[in-house]
Amino acid sequence: MRAVVNKMSLKFESRSVNEAFARQAVGAFAAQLDPTMEELGDIKTVVSEAVTNAIVHGYADRSGFITVTVRLFEGRILEVKVKDAGRGIENVEQARQPMFTTGDDTRSGMGFTIMESFTDKLRVRSTPGKGTIVTMVKLLKERDG
Amino acid sequence: MLHITQAERDGTLTVSLAGELDHHAARMAIEQTEDLLALYPCGQLVLELSGLTFMDSSGLAVVLHLHRTCARSGREFIVRGAPPQPMRVFEASGLPQVMIFERGE
Ligand SMILES: Nc1ncnc2c1ncn2[C@@H]1O[C@H](COP(=O)(O)OP(=O)(O)OP(=O)(O)O)[C@@H](O)[C@H]1O
Ligand SMILES: [Mg+2]
Numbered sequence: 001m002r003a004v005v006n007k008m009s010l011k012f013e014s015r016s017v018n019e020a021f022a023r024q025a026v027g028a029f030a031a032q033l034d035p036t037m038e039e040l041g042d043i044k045t046v047v048s049e050a051v052t053n054a055i056v057h058g059y060a061d062r063s064g065f066i067t068v069t070v071r072l073f074e075g076r077i078l079e080v081k082v083k084d085a086g087r088g089i090e091n092v093e094q095a096r097q098p099m100f101t102t103g104d105d106t107r108s109g110m111g112f113t114i115m116e117s118f119t120d121k122l123r124v125r126s127t128p129g130k131g132t133i134v135t136m137v138k139l140l141k142e143r144d145g
Numbered sequence: 146m147l148h149i150t151q152a153e154r155d156g157t158l159t160v161s162l163a164g165e166l167d168h169h170a171a172r173m174a175i176e177q178t179e180d181l182l183a184l185y186p187c188g189q190l191v192l193e194l195s196g197l198t199f200m201d202s203s204g205l206a207v208v209l210h211l212h213r214t215c216a217r218s219g220r221e222f223i224v225r226g227a228p229p230q231p232m233r234v235f236e237a238s239g240l241p242q243v244m245i246f247e248r249g250e
Contacts, residue, residue, distance in 0.1 A: 016169035023199070041230035048201040052168045106171040108205040110238050117237045 002073040006032070009069040014059040022068055023047040029070055030078055035140050042118040043078065043138065049111040050082035050134045056103060058086025058132055076140040083133045089126040096124065149177050158187040163196025171203035175210050182214065190215050195226035195249045204231060205238050212244055223247055
């Protein structure tokens with residue numbers, strides 16, 4: 001395991017206005033690695049996906065807290081963990097399929113597909129009735145100079 | 146925050162979205178655009194996205210919704226001018242293979 005260089009954590013209520021707060025805060029924290037515009041866009045996008053899922057699916061019928069933890073490892077490795085204590089996912093494999101959704105007409109079932117294609121590793125741990133933890137790892141390119 | 150503006154000319158309704166299109170803004174984008182379509186009878190809908198500073202999968206649902214509405218009512222639907230970050234989300238979804246996407250002018 002590589003050494004942790006820096007770490008931060010945010011805890012906020014499951015309100016949709018906090019989607020923008022979460023992705024901007026994680027983007028600002030990741031800025032210390034001097035990511036490319038594309039990498040920064042990818043990071044904000046996947047945070048938005050995971051946090052939105054926690055709000056609309058995890059806490060579909062009540063409100064609760066969401067925790068986002070970011071760790072930076074040696075070698076320009078960024079790890080984002082999004083945790084909710086909501087209703088959980090019965091079948092994670094099915095949930096990760098493109099276009100699978102249990103949501104309404106503002107959902108397209110592409111969130112996990114986007115998280116997978118914009119990061120290097122996606123892990124989903126979920127217990128029905130207890131909650132969900134989504135962990136994403138992204139390796140940032142070396143920058144010259 | 147998402148800002149929605151419209152312009153109608155020669156049978157084309159152009160709806161421009163500027164700012165951040167996420168779950169928080171998706172419902173409003175769908176409803177306002179549907180209202181505009183009802184208000185302006187037109188043969189073509191252009192969704193102009195050059196002012197977007199952020200978009201996630203919620204934007205895919207908005208585009209899919211409008212694509213369906215236009216198909217049902219016999220209108221042409223075009224997505225125009227998506228900046229790089231929204232375009233990466235569209236590309237990951239495969240939508241540009243099945244709909245009309247145009248670069249901005
Ligand atoms: N945190 C969560 N808690 C409970 N269920 C979840 C959670 N995250 C995802 N899911 C389930 O997994 C499904 C797929 O999620 P995914 O993000 O891929 O698509 P979506 O959220 O339905 O649509 P989109 O992300 O395109 O708006 C969801 O519809 C939901 O059933
Ligand atoms: Mg989702």
